[in-house]
Amino acid sequence: MEETLQRNRLLQEELDATNIGLLALTMELEEKNEEVQSITQQLWQVARMVTMGELAASIAHELNNPLATVSLRVESLANKLPPEDPKQKALQIISQEVERMGALVKKLLNFSRRGQRKVTTVDVCREIEHALELIYYQLRKNRITVRRDYQAELPLIHADSQELLQLFLNLFTNASDAMPQGGTLTIRVYEGHTDTDCVAIEIADTGMGIQPDDLAKVMDPFFTTKPVGKGTGLGLSICRHIVREHQGLITIASEVGKGATVFIKLPMIKESGHTSSQGVSPLK
Ligand SMILES: Nc1ncnc2c1ncn2[C@@H]1O[C@H](COP(=O)(O)OP(=O)(O)OP(=O)(O)O)[C@@H](O)[C@H]1O
Ligand SMILES: [Mg+2]
Incomplete structure (x- = not known):
């Protein structure tokens, strides 16, 4: 029992x-x-x-x-x-x-x-200006001031200009979305010589910034904090893919309430070849 x-x-x-x-x-x-x-x-x-x-x-x-x-x-x-x-x-x-x-x-x-990838020698600042032209009305609507700080005589890089355009468009759209009440978008482009010779690009906004917990996730596909219908959460993951395709690096830093800065490094071409961004019509 x-x-x-x-x-x-x-x-x-x-x-x-x-x-x-x-x-x-x-x-x-x-x-x-x-x-x-x-x-x-x-x-x-x-x-x-x-x-x-x-x-x-x-x-x-x-x-x-x-x-x-x-x-x-x-x-x-x-x-x-x-x-x-x-x-x-x-x-x-x-x-x-x-x-x-x-x-x-x-x-x-x-x-x-979009067809095959087409890599040519590209002037990064020119592609930035093209992207700014395309997004001009959105920036103006949000009362965003654009500040440019382009180093003179920047080297060319080997890149697919359409992909660079897509990269900058995505980043400027994010910056614009982060500043619905207006603000400043600062774009710096300069030669970097840390690990390898590269063209360094910094895209800084004065928007809402990114929560520390989200910072590690923002480049994951489908991560979005935007309402349904506004964002797909694919923009930054596409940016990361494009930068990697160019053997470059992309990182993002942010302070909540102060803004976010995207840092990009794209390796420059070995042969000498200089350009200036003259001839590119800046936005008014
Ligand atoms: N500049 C920025 N300032 C503040 N938050 C940002 C910024 N850039 C990206 N984020 C945050 O990262 C998330 C992911 O960005 P991502 O570009 O991948 O997607 P999305 O902008 O939400 O949608 P999509 O680009 O596909 O339309 C955004 O939803 C937002 O929360
Ligand atoms: Mg986006």
Whole structure:
């Protein structure tokens, strides 16, 4: 009798332990299930963004024709009016603005037509300026001042210019999102000679900054603190991928409430070849 009781007690304990184990497994499964659901939602979001990108590209493409028509009509009007006519000034402004729209449309189209990686000798500051031009309206809307500190006579690097454009666009978008009430975006570019010869780029904002716990995660795919529909959490992981493809380094530092700074190092090419950023039209 005593023996049976003892055995039952042991069996009961074993059963309790198994139950606890099962409970833990169920909780783990629930967690995994939530993770799968959230990743599925993020993938849908990415798919939506891809569609949006395609739509933007086709709109850019369709804008080419009406822009060309406006440009031609303005030119013909200007030719019909005497040079001293006061309307000439207005026509000149329209023509300049149409040209600016055309340039933007062209850049958008180039950006969306991604094919094979194409590595050439690239002037980093020129790519930064291209990205700033594309994001100009967003920065202006958020009342963000851009400060440039480009070292003169910077060496060229071997890079895919489209990928660099994508890198800077992602970083400037993040900086802009972090400063909805306005602020300053400071871009420094200089030669670095620490471990290897490189072009060093620092992109600093005066935005909300990143929580210390999040700092290690911000470059993980799908990590985002932005509301659904605003961010996919892919921007920085793409940036890291691009920098790695260029044998470079990317790090990020931040102080909550003060801002964030992204540090990038891209190895410079061995052959000598200098450039200046002259000819690049800075934003007004
Ligand atoms: N300059 C910054 N200031 C403050 N937080 C930042 C900054 N850059 C990135 N972060 C934080 O890192 C997260 C991940 O950035 P990431 O660019 O990868 O994705 P996202 O901006 O949220 O979405 P996506 O770029 O895909 O639209 C952001 O959600 C934000 O919390
Ligand atoms: Mg982003």
